[in-house]
Amino acid sequence: MTHRLTLEQARRIAVRAQLLDADRPGDVVEVAEQLGAVKIDPTATIAPCEHTVLWSRMGWSYEPGQLTRSTEGDRLLFEFAGAFRPMSLLPLLRPEMRRWPERESSRQWLEANARFRADVLARLRAEGPLLARQIPDTADIRRPPDGWSGANQVVHLLEFLQLQGIVAVAGRDGRHRRWDLAERVYPQDLPEYPPEEAAALLDERRLSAAGIARQKSPWTPVGSAGEPAVVEGSRAKWRVDPAALAALDDDPGGRVALLNPYDGMLFDRPRLKEIFGFEYVLEQFKPKAQRRFGYFAHPILVGDRFLGLLEAEFDREHEVLRVAAVHEIAPWEGEERDMVAVEIDELADWLGVPVSYGS
Template sequence: MHKLSIVDARRIAVRAQLLATDRPTSLVDLVRHLTLLQIDPTAAVAPTADLVAWSRLGPAYAPADLVAALGKRSLVELWATIRPAEDVGLYRAEMVAGRDRPPVAEWQKRHRAWVEANDACRRDILARLAAEGPLPSRAIPDTCAVPWTSTGWTNDKNVIRLLDIMSVRGEVAVAGRQGRDRLWDLAERVWPDEPPVPIDEAARRRDQRRLRALGIARAKTTKVPIEPYDVGAAGEPAVVEGVKGTWRVDPAHLDGRPFTGRTALLSPFDRLIHDRRRLQEIFGFEYGLEMYKPAGQRRWGYYALPILHGDRLVGKLDATADRRAGVLRVGAVHQDEPFTREVTAAVDGEIASLASWLGLEVSGRYPTVPPRS
C-alpha cells in the first residue's frame, strides 16, 4: 500500500498527463500515451482534440498534423474519440459480442427493436459502402421503415443514427472527414487487419493503459459515457493523505524523479480535469461546463479553460476566438487563489502563446477576477 501526500498525488496526475516541463514531441506517441483525444463539436477557442494536443506539444503542434495522422490511419476515429489504430483491437471482441447479447436496460431494448425493424436499411448501407465507400451519411439513401424518434438533434435522422449504432456493433467505421462530415466505410477496410483481443484480456489492458495515462485513479467510481474514470485492478493500491478511500496508482510514476511543472491552459474536456470527483479530492478545484447555462448564471464563462500552474489548478480563462475579427477575446482571468507576479506573468505568456498559435491577436487588456472570499 503506497502512502502518498496530496502533493504527490497531484504531481503523479500532472506528470501522467504529460503536462510537466518535459513536453512530448510526437502527436501519435502523445495519443498512444493518453489513449485518446476526445472529439466535441464545440470550438469556442479551438476543437478540444487540438487544444489537448497543443497543451502538451506546444506551438510546434498544428491541426494539420492530426488530419495527416488520421489520413495515414496511424490514428483512427472511434465513438467520439481519436485513438491509436492498434488500440481498436481492444474493443472489437466486445463489439461483436454486443450484437447478440440480450438487451437489459430499456434504452438497449428500444435500440435493438429499432435496428431489427430497419434491418433492410442496415443491409442496404453495408452493400452501398462495400460498393462505393467511403461515403458521407447524406450520400446514403434513407430506406428505414421505422423513423428514429428523439427529443434531441437526432430526431428522424435515421441514417446518421443507424450508422452510429452500426459503428458500436463494429460493422462500419469513420474512414475520414470531408469538412465536418464523417466519411463512413466498412470497418474491416478502416481498422488494422489484426485479430481482436479476447474480452477479458482487452478489458484488463484498457484499464492498465488508462491508469498509465491518469497516473492515479479509483478502482471503481461513477459510470460515464465515452471513457471510464475507473481502472479496476490495474496498478497498485495507494492511500492519499487527507482523502478517504483507496486509490490505484501506476508504479511507473513512482520512480522518484523530481517534479518540474509549467503553466498550461487546458481544454474543458481535458482528462486531467474530466473526473470532477477526483478533481475536487486531489486538486481541490471546482469546475463545470457552463455553455448550457444562461449567460447571467455563468461564473466563469461559456467555454472557460482551466489554468494549470505547476501541480496546482489556479484559475479559469474565459476566452473566445473571434476569427472574423482576428482576435482572441479574453473576458476575464478568474483566480482560484491569489496570483503572484510569477503566476500572472506565466498565465499572460500562455494566453499570448494560445493567441499566436490560433493566428490571432489578444484583444487588449483583460480583467482579473480575484478569488471569492
C-alpha cells in the same frame, strides 16, 4: 504493498500521466497513445477540443494537419465514439464491439431495420467512403431525434454499426464524417485478445492515462490494475500506476496549461475535487445571468494546481484572441501571472492572431 502518497505526489502523478508537465511530447501519436482518447467536440470558442487538447500538450509544434495525417494517411489513429484513439487500442475494444448492443431497445431497433442495414452496407461497399447525407434513409422504424443526430436515421445506424465494429470513420470533410466499411479502414493484421484479457488491458491503459484513480470509480474505471494506494486526507481506496510511481523522482517540473473544458484531465470531477481541490462547473449550459466565469472558460493549471479560468474567444471576424477575463480562483504570485500571460500569448501565436484584453 499499499503505497502512501501525499496530495502533492498524487497531483504530480496525475499531471504527468496527462502529459501536462514540463516535458512536452513530440507528436500527435505519442499524445494519443498516452491519453488513450483525444475527445472531439465542435465547440470552438477558441478552437475545437481535439486541437486544443493536442496544443495544450505539444505547444507550438502542433498543427492540425498532423492529426489528419495520423488518422487518414498513416492510420495510426482512428475515430471511435467521439474521440481519436491510438490504433493499439482497437484490438482491446473489439470484444466490446462484438457484444454490442446490450440494451434491448437498441437490439430491437437494429433487428427491425435489417433491410435498412443491408441497404447502407451495400451502398458503402459499392461507393464508399461516403458522408451520411449521401446515403438514402430507408429506415422502417425510426428513432426520435436525440438532440445530437437529428431525424436522419442513417446517422443513427452508422453510429450503431461503428460501435459493432462493422463500419468506421474513414476521414472528415470539415466537421462531417466520411464513412466506410471497417475492413477497408482498420488494419487487418491486429492481434486478437480474449474478452477477459482485453478488459484487463483496457483497465491498465485507463490507469496509465490517469496515473492515479479511485479503485471503484465510474468516471475512471480501472478495476484491479496497478497497485493499491492511500492518499493523504482521503478515506478512499486508490489504484496507482507503478510506472508513474517509479517516475516520481524524475519529475521534470510543472508549467502552465490552458485546458479545454472537455479535456480528459477534467473528466473525473470527484478526483479533481479530492486531489486538486478544484470544483469545476462548465457553464456552457447555464443561463447567461447565472454564469460566473463565462460560457466556455478554460481552466488554468499552474504546475500541479488549478489557479484560475480563462474566459476568452477567438474572434474570427476581426482575427484576434479576445480575453474577457483571467479569473483567479486561488492566490497568485506575480511570477504565476507572468507565466499565464506568456501562455496566453503562445495560444494567440498558435492561432496566428494578436491578443486583445477586455470584452
